[in-house]
Amino acid sequence: MKAIRIHRFGPGEDVLQYEEVPKPSAGAGELLVKVEAAALNRADLSLRRGTYRVAPEDLPIIPGREFAGRVESAGPGVSDFRAGQPVVAYPTKGGYAEYAVTKAALARPVPDGIEPAVAAAVPTVCLTAWFALLEDGALKPGENVLIQAGSSGVGHVAVQLAAVVGAARVFTTSGGAQKCARLRELGADEAIDYTSRDFRQEIMKMTSARGVDVVLEMVGGDIYTKSLEVLAPGGRLVSIGGAVGPIPDKPPELTDGRKATRFSITNYLNAHPERFKQLDTFFDLIRQQKLRIVIDRVFPLSETRAAQRHLEGRDHFGKVVLAMT
Numbered sequence: 257m258k259a260i261r262i263h264r265f266g267p268g269e270d271v272l273q274y275e276e277v278p279k280p281s282a283g284a285g286e287l288l289v290k291v292e293a294a295a296l297n298r299a300d301l302s303l304r305r306g307t308y309r310v311a312p313e314d315l316p317i318i319p320g321r322e323f324a325g326r327v328e329s330a331g332p333g334v335s336d337f338r339a340g341q342p343v344v345a346y347p348t349k350g351g352y353a354e355y356a357v358t359k360a361a362l363a364r365p366v367p368d369g370i371e372p373a374v375a376a377a378v379p380t381v382c383l384t385a386w387f388a389l390l391e392d393g394a395l396k397p398g399e400n401v402l403i404q405a406g407s408s409g410v411g412h413v414a415v416q417l418a419a420v421v422g423a424a425r426v427f428t429t430s431g432g433a434q435k436c437a438r439l440r441e442l443g444a445d446e447a448i449d450y451t452s453r454d455f456r457q458e459i460m461k462m463t464s465a466r467g468v469d470v471v472l473e474m475v476g477g478d479i480y481t482k483s484l485e486v487l488a489p490g491g492r493l494v495s496i497g498g499a500v501g502p503i504p505d506k507p508p509e510l511t512d513g514r515k516a517t518r519f520s521i522t523n524y525l526n527a528h529p530e531r532f533k534q535l536d537t538f539f540d541l542i543r544q545q546k547l548r549i550v551i552d553r554v555f556p557l558s559e560t561r562a563a564q565r566h567l568e569g570r571d572h573f574g575k576v577v578l579a580m581t
């Protein structure tokens with residue numbers, strides 16, 4: 257089968273090798289899936305550079321945190337999936353390939369009517385946005401929330417999921433008027449173009465100097481620090497990463513009941529594996545048209561280098577996906 261493998265880490269896309277590799281097989285408790293689509297994530301770029309959870313001795317590796325496709329075969333002990341069934345899987349590696357193996361516990365059925373490209377893009381961004389907002393963020397109906405980097409994969413679903421939870425006002429930031437307009441179409445109450453306006457001033461003005469109850473932060477650097485300044489008393493800032501700048505190793509001490517935490521979906525699901533089933537709810541929301549996964553571009557597997565280059569730039573809105581068929 258064809259797959260993308262990384263044999264050595266490196267800053268450029270040239271370390272992504274499109275090559276013939278042996279087709280894997282499902283062991284006990286596993287599924288072999290004929291992959292139809294695999295989603296790209298920011299973490300894939302860090303993996304390529306050798307800064308994300310994979311050690312040099314684990315190479316070569318097939319990247320691809322998540323994919324959708326059809327069950328090819330089930331290993332011993334798996335009875336709840338059948339051959340040919342559409343599934344989505346989140347094994348955190350192996351998805352950039354024509355066939356991939358996943359633990360059956362990390363796969364869910366995909367309902368009729370949901371395209372493979374959309375299904376593949378659901379796990380990382382929806383699980384992260386949902387549990388970061390509800391667990392660390394403790395977002396409650398009637399509260400105000402700020403989603404940084406609203407046009408990102410995580411950001412554009414967080415804007416919509418905050419509304420599903422019942423947030424009173426959803427604020428978001430993005431780089432450019434066009435991206436901001438698209439975020440308003442997705443349901444953001446206020447989308448602030450940070451290239452021309454200071455989001456702190458805008459938010460304090462629009463909240464009568466109170467600030468917001470929850471911030472979902474993923475940019476890092478001075479955006480992290482500035483985001484702390486718009487937290488209302490009792491507010492919670494949840495940092496999920498630094499797409500651009502660093503984030504402090506230890507969250508700062510804050511006043512008036514404000515809190516800052518760091519959230520990792522990998523660590524969260526390791527601690528609460530049963531919460532993976534939350535994916536079913538996201539598929540329901542998609543079918544009810546309360547959640548839209550925006551697929552920015554689909555690239556063939558053979559053009560993975562171009563796909564990662566596209567994600568690394570600033571032009572995309574939503575998700576970038578690889579298609580195998």
Ligand SMILES: NC(=O)c1ccc[n+]([C@@H]2O[C@H](COP(=O)([O-])OP(=O)(O)OC[C@H]3O[C@@H](n4cnc5c(N)ncnc54)[C@H](OP(=O)(O)O)[C@@H]3O)[C@@H](O)[C@H]2O)c1
Binds near residue numbers: 405407497499500519
């Ligand atoms: N902790 C977790 O469990 C977890 C899980 C998933 C993702 N994450 C993190 O969440 C963040 C978003 O991930 P994603 O995959 O959704 O990201 P993404 O789709 O690649 O989007 C990143 C966004 O960051 C914004 N950005 C701001 N400054 C930028 C710059 N200098 N270069 C490139 N982009 C810049 C861009 O939007 P504008 O042009 O509008 O600024 C861009 O769309 C990342 O930090 C990722 O590591 C964390």
